[in-house]
Amino acid sequence: xxxxxxxxxxxxxxxxxxxxxxxxxxxxxxxxxxxxxxxxxxxxxxxxxxxxxxxxxxxxxxxxxxxxxxxxxxxxxxxxxxxxxxxxxxxxxxxxxxxxxxxxxxxxxxxxxxxxxxxxxxxxxxxxxxxxxxxxxxxxxxxxxxxxxxxxxxxxxxxxxxxxxxxxxxxxxxxxxxxxxxxxxxxxxxxxxxxxxxxxxxxxxxxxxxxxxxxxxxxxxxxxxxxxxxxxxxxxxxxxxxxxxxxxxxxxxxxxxxxxxxxxxxxxxxxxxxxxxxxxxxxxxxxxxxxxxxxxxxxxxxxxxxxxxxxxxxxxxxxxxxxxxxxxxx
Amino acid sequence: xxxxxxxxxxxxxxxxxxxxxxxxxxxxxxxxxxxxxxxxxxxxxxxxxxxxxxxxxxxxxxxxxxxxxxxxxxxxxxxxxxxxxxxxxxxxxxxxxxxxxxxxxxxxxxxxxxxxxxxxxxxxxxxxxxxxxxxxxxxxxxxxxxxxxxxxxxxxxxxxxxxxxxxxxxxxxxxxxxxxxxxxxxxxxxxxxxxxxxxxxxxxxxxxxxxxxxxxxxxxxxxxxxxxxxxxxxxxxxxxxxxxxxxxxxxxxxxxxxxxxxxxxxxxxxxxxxxxxxxxxxxxxxxxxxxxxxxxxxxxxxxxxxxxxxxxxxxxxxxxxxxxxxxxxxxxxxxxxxxxxxxxxxxxxxxxxxxxxxxxxxxxxxxxxxxxxxxxxxxxxxxxxxxxxxxxxxxxxxxxxxxxxxxxxxxxxxxxxxxxxxxxxxxxxxxxxxxxxxxxxxxxxxxxxxxxxxxxxxxxxxxxxxxxxxxxxxxxxxxxxxxxxxxxxxxxxxxxxxxxxxxxxxxxxxxxxxxxxxxxxxxxxxxxxxxxxx
Numbered sequence: 001x002x003x004x005x006x007x008x009x010x011x012x013x014x015x016x017x018x019x020x021x022x023x024x025x026x027x028x029x030x031x032x033x034x035x036x037x038x039x040x041x042x043x044x045x046x047x048x049x050x051x052x053x054x055x056x057x058x059x060x061x062x063x064x065x066x067x068x069x070x071x072x073x074x075x076x077x078x079x080x081x082x083x084x085x086x087x088x089x090x091x092x093x094x095x096x097x098x099x100x101x102x103x104x105x106x107x108x109x110x111x112x113x114x115x116x117x118x119x120x121x122x123x124x125x126x127x128x129x130x131x132x133x134x135x136x137x138x139x140x141x142x143x144x145x146x147x148x149x150x151x152x153x154x155x156x157x158x159x160x161x162x163x164x165x166x167x168x169x170x171x172x173x174x175x176x177x178x179x180x181x182x183x184x185x186x187x188x189x190x191x192x193x194x195x196x197x198x199x200x201x202x203x204x205x206x207x208x209x210x211x212x213x214x215x216x217x218x219x220x221x222x223x224x225x226x227x228x229x230x231x232x233x234x235x236x237x238x239x240x241x242x243x244x245x246x247x248x249x250x251x252x253x254x255x256x257x258x259x260x261x262x263x264x265x266x267x268x269x270x271x272x273x274x275x276x277x278x279x280x281x282x283x284x285x286x287x288x289x290x291x292x293x294x295x296x297x298x299x300x301x302x303x304x305x306x307x308x309x310x311x312x313x314x315x316x317x318x319x320x321x322x323x324x325x326x327x328x329x330x
Numbered sequence: 331x332x333x334x335x336x337x338x339x340x341x342x343x344x345x346x347x348x349x350x351x352x353x354x355x356x357x358x359x360x361x362x363x364x365x366x367x368x369x370x371x372x373x374x375x376x377x378x379x380x381x382x383x384x385x386x387x388x389x390x391x392x393x394x395x396x397x398x399x400x401x402x403x404x405x406x407x408x409x410x411x412x413x414x415x416x417x418x419x420x421x422x423x424x425x426x427x428x429x430x431x432x433x434x435x436x437x438x439x440x441x442x443x444x445x446x447x448x449x450x451x452x453x454x455x456x457x458x459x460x461x462x463x464x465x466x467x468x469x470x471x472x473x474x475x476x477x478x479x480x481x482x483x484x485x486x487x488x489x490x491x492x493x494x495x496x497x498x499x500x501x502x503x504x505x506x507x508x509x510x511x512x513x514x515x516x517x518x519x520x521x522x523x524x525x526x527x528x529x530x531x532x533x534x535x536x537x538x539x540x541x542x543x544x545x546x547x548x549x550x551x552x553x554x555x556x557x558x559x560x561x562x563x564x565x566x567x568x569x570x571x572x573x574x575x576x577x578x579x580x581x582x583x584x585x586x587x588x589x590x591x592x593x594x595x596x597x598x599x600x601x602x603x604x605x606x607x608x609x610x611x612x613x614x615x616x617x618x619x620x621x622x623x624x625x626x627x628x629x630x631x632x633x634x635x636x637x638x639x640x641x642x643x644x645x646x647x648x649x650x651x652x653x654x655x656x657x658x659x660x661x662x663x664x665x666x667x668x669x670x671x672x673x674x675x676x677x678x679x680x681x682x683x684x685x686x687x688x689x690x691x692x693x694x695x696x697x698x699x700x701x702x703x704x705x706x707x708x709x710x711x712x713x714x715x716x717x718x719x720x721x722x723x724x725x726x727x728x729x730x731x732x733x734x735x736x737x738x739x740x741x742x743x744x745x746x747x748x749x750x751x752x753x754x755x756x757x758x759x760x761x762x763x764x765x766x767x768x769x770x771x772x773x774x775x776x777x778x779x780x781x782x783x784x785x786x787x788x789x790x791x792x793x794x795x796x797x798x799x800x801x802x803x804x805x806x807x808x809x810x811x812x813x814x815x816x817x818x819x820x821x822x823x824x825x826x827x828x829x830x831x832x833x834x835x836x837x838x839x840x841x842x843x844x845x846x847x848x849x850x851x852x853x854x855x856x857x858x859x860x861x862x863x864x
Contacts, residue, residue, distance in 0.1 A: 034741075034749070035740050035741070035743070035748075036744060036745045036748050039743065039744060039748040040749075041477070047477070047478065050473060050475075050477060053468065053473045057473065083551070085389050086389045086390055086532065086546055086548040086549060087395065087528065087529075087532055088390075088529055088532060088533065089529075089687065095546065096547055096550075149801075152579060155579075155580075156583070159583060159587050160586045160587050161585050162588065166587070167580065167583040167584050167587045167589060168575075168580050168583070168589075168590060169584075169589075171575075274475060275576070275577050275580075276577060276579070277579060278579070278580045278584075280547075280572070285549075287388055288549060288576075291738070291739050291740055291742070292739075292740065293740050320449065323452065
């Protein structure tokens with residue numbers, strides 16, 4: 001237990017340094033950026049006086065060091081500033097977009113894991129069979145298909161042609177949908193949530209699913225070729241026990257590592273999928289902010305995503321160590 | 331069925347088939363429908379509508395903090411001005427019922443009595459006075475984005491509870507324009523604004539309009555419900571939702587699936603998909619956006635009138651509008667648009683004459699020059715396509731080499747309105763709309779303005795002549811005389827080739843046949859006057 005606490009304390013301290021680095025880097029990006037947010041915020045026919053006034057209101061006329069100190073102290077107090085474009089708190093805007101992205105990333109992760117791991121195991125167990133060759137084909141398609149193309153094609157086929165699922169949007173979040181179900185016995189919210197989740201989830205999770213399938217299949221095949229498996233079989237250990245207790249556990253380390261790292265990638269990769277499905281998430285918000293040089297918003301998102309990556313990595317290392325005793329908590 | 335709309339008036343393709351298939355479903359309030367499963371388009375009983383803007387949603391619902399069209403499309407459901415315009419651009423009463431000049435520097439507006447605010451109370455002259463001061467005076471609450479749209483008004487005097495005088499220094503012919511523009515004077519409740527913080531005023535509304543704001547997430551969506559005590563015609567829909575979706579294929583798919591009723595900026599490539607649908611139509615109207623090439627006269631070769639004229643002769647506007655824009659545009663001949671006061675109908679566009687263009691290039695002494703035509707990707711309809719075509723025409727001249735420089739919007743915006751460094755960008759295509767319906771505003775804002783134009787940056791007889799004519803028009807009370815002055819300015823602008831005149835952009839919409847809505851010249855996607863189709 002002591003080892004775990006030391007590990008967590010050390011990694012969290014490292015994480016704080018990394019996040020500070022992210023904060024500083026994105027701040028410096030803003031400073032060296034050639035765009036003047038005041039100019040972009042002002043109407044096209046604004047007078048120079050109005051632009052100057054906006055610059056003052058934004059604090060852009062202060063020395064850079066002062067701006068940095070104000071910003072850093074704000075971040076430490078949970079204040080990410082105000083959006084240049086909407087003049088509303090960045091944190092509030094991010095908190096609106098965050099659940100959408102997290103739900104989508106989590107759903108894509110669940111879809112990918114649930115589809116890939118059983119398929120990977122089956123494929124390895126029945127190597128060379130039809131299951132194996134079909135799974136390999138699907139996997140090849142998954143890694144080769146750009147997610148934006150898949151997204152557009154699914155919308156055209158499933159939503160526009162067949163009229164089975166909605167084309168886009170996120171009219172209700174999971175929490176609200178569950179609240180409706182639990183407190184008002186109204187399943188419509190959850191039905192709507194599921195209907196709107198299916199296509200974006202598949203679009204975002206397909207590549208990841210194919211990747212995990214390959215890792216699982218290769219991992220299981222590698223383990224199956226080892227001597228301890230032969231010995232266990234020789235001793236008469238039941239095949240199911242051998243597979244799930246020993247082979248799968250030993251082959252999961254790279255899968256867990258990649259899964260953890262890809263969760264961050266899913267958040268980043270959701271930008272395109274969010275755009276196609278008009279999904280009000282962090283990716284859409286970031287691109288929008290980038291287009292109008294809304295630096296406080298971009299800084300807020302990058303800090304949040306950076307912190308998310310750090311926490312995910314710590315979690316992955318921790319889980320890996322628990323799965324595989326050869327990996328030490330150090 | 332082939333699309334046949336466009337031209338000088340709104341063209342709507344009404345296609346065979348009845349309104350009647352799946353409806354939009356139960357909207358839980360948000361960015362899109364919840365229940366529609368799509369597949370057929372069209373709605374049966376239209377009590378709720380969803381309108382999709384092609385940009386992001388409104389960034390604020392405080393009209394004084396935004397001078398953008400998307401935000402105005404949203405806010406004009408709740409906030410109103412003293413006057414407004416109908417879809418054709420005619421000025422019609424709104425919160426004011428009568429308006430007239432008392433003396434050269436004093437314009438009187440008599441307010442409608444009994445107008446209720448959404449959160450209770452009655453509109454008074456004090457609200458109007460406060461609203462105008464909030465726009466023009468930096469010391470009243472905010473520095474408003476709308477200062478440039480409320481021209482020449484120096485103060486507001488209250489005559490009585492329902493009468494205000496707008497005070498100017500001398501004759502101000504732009505007062506009615508400011509009062510009628512959705513980017514001009516929007517009236518807010520003084521007591522409500524003063525008793526709330528800026529964040530509340532930016533995200534909540536207390537207006538007098540036909541719809542009351544129910545839910546708003548900046549840059550995402552806004553949901554309205556009817557305001558039963560509205561002074562005008564009762565609102566026709568139980569719920570109106572505005573959502574911003576920048577991805578065009580998503581907008582089109584939503585319309586085709588019957589999830590929304592109106593989408594903005596239908597890409598020409600998707601026109602047939604919508605037009606061929608039994609329950610949908612394509613409708614269009616010339617917009618207030620004039621697409622032009624800006625030439626920086628502070629540097630060579632643009633300081634040469636002959637070279638600027640050559641560019642205008644070199645481009646075959648009709649051909650690229652027909653083939654590249656698929657007909658969604660009209661060749662422009664001058665800075666003003668046909669719908670504007672002061673437009674000169676006697677001016678023909680520059681003809682396509684590459685030989686004359688090549689001769690003029692030789693005359694200018696810049697034969698062999700290499701130029702670059704820049705633009706911000708995504709700012710104009712089919713911009714990459716038509717800019718490439720325009721550059722191609724110029725490049726076809728035997729004595730000019732022209733290439734295209736694609737820029738992201740942020741970089742383009744900075745180079746256009748801030749940086750002004752001709753080494754980085756001295757020739758660029760841009761679209762600019764001014765919903766004032768007055769040519770003088772176009773001259774001021776984009777010909778003479780040093781910030782967004784370039785022609786005004788260098789002193790010249792032509793610049794002074796245009797400026798004098800525009801100034802003189804502002805001081806002239808007689809409408810015909812004023813119009814003649816602005817038309818004279820247009821003649822000089824064309825002769826001087828102040829721009830590379832390109833085209834008037836057309837606004838193209840996809841619409842559910844069950845929704846009776848008329849597109850406007852000023853591009854505002856308001857629900858005013860719209861109803862379920864009969």
